[in-house]
Amino acid sequence: MNVRRPGRLLVRMAAELLLRSGSTTRHMAIHREQIPIVMYHRVTDQIRSAMAVPVRRFCEHMAYLHAHFRVVTLPAVVDTLSAGTRPAVNIVAVTFDDGYRDNLTEAAPIMCSLGVSATVFVATAPQECGEPLWWDALDLGGRGGVAVRSQLKRASHADLRAAVRQSLGKLPPGVVANALEQLYLSWADLRALRDLGIDVGAHTVTHPVLSRLAPKEASSEIRRSKAALERETGREVSAFAYPNGKVGDFTERTIRDLTRLGFTSACTGVERLNDHSSNRLALGRVIARDEPVSLFALRLSGIISDLEDMPRATAAARLTWRTLGLLRGTYD
Structure with a gap:
């Protein structure tokens, strides 16, 4: 959630208090049937960006997951959800979007040292077409400002491609x-991830907002990405992540396309x-940020997941009530 909603300081204080008291962990144990899927993009110290988590912070996140969850594959999460049974322990899956090379060079060694599995969702334009993803292309051309990005994110796919x-x-x-x-995973890199036990999923070719494409074009983006990844890794690709992935960025038609093409999960x-x-083809995720473990754990727990859209005063009051209730052991 946006920690500015109930107040940044209040959320940080509550998160630290709940983590140190063990209340966050107890809450997750009670609500074991609620399964988080964590979403990363980049793990790097080279840039400061909302899409990037520094290496040290990623280490902290992975250590927390390793200590408090069983980190499983995305198919294992889907199997658990489909079975409808309550897991014996808290489980979580880790995912990465877009296909950046630091997923292999920085993130993979940390995950492998802890026995943590993951799925990397790859948009294949860099490998298939020799073209950077659109925001990186704008950066390279000196047009990567926030205002330009925001405008193009709302533009038609044709206008975005022209830019x-x-x-x-x-x-x-x-x-x-x-x-x-330098930026992206090569085909050889993807095979190296495969050999490390990290799954590869599809994320289209050019990372368009699928709901803005004509039906045939949207289907082609999905199908071509899946086919290229299967050809190069020699493995079936059955997991997908929607580009951008917010409400309205995909439709029931998109979900039908995924079903027809053989996907069994989509994030x-x-x-x-x-x-x-939960719809297995519209799974929610916890979006990882450069934030301390206390906040990371609070969002994994779901304690604050419904506060985002509340008025500031209401959210602050609700968070205070929940914090006190958890500390007393009276809030579930």
């Missing part, structure tokens, strides 16, 4: 090739936990 071509067309030879090599960018009633 990408314009940005890349101004660059000297070799700049794009160098960026592709959104909607922040929520999952239970047996």
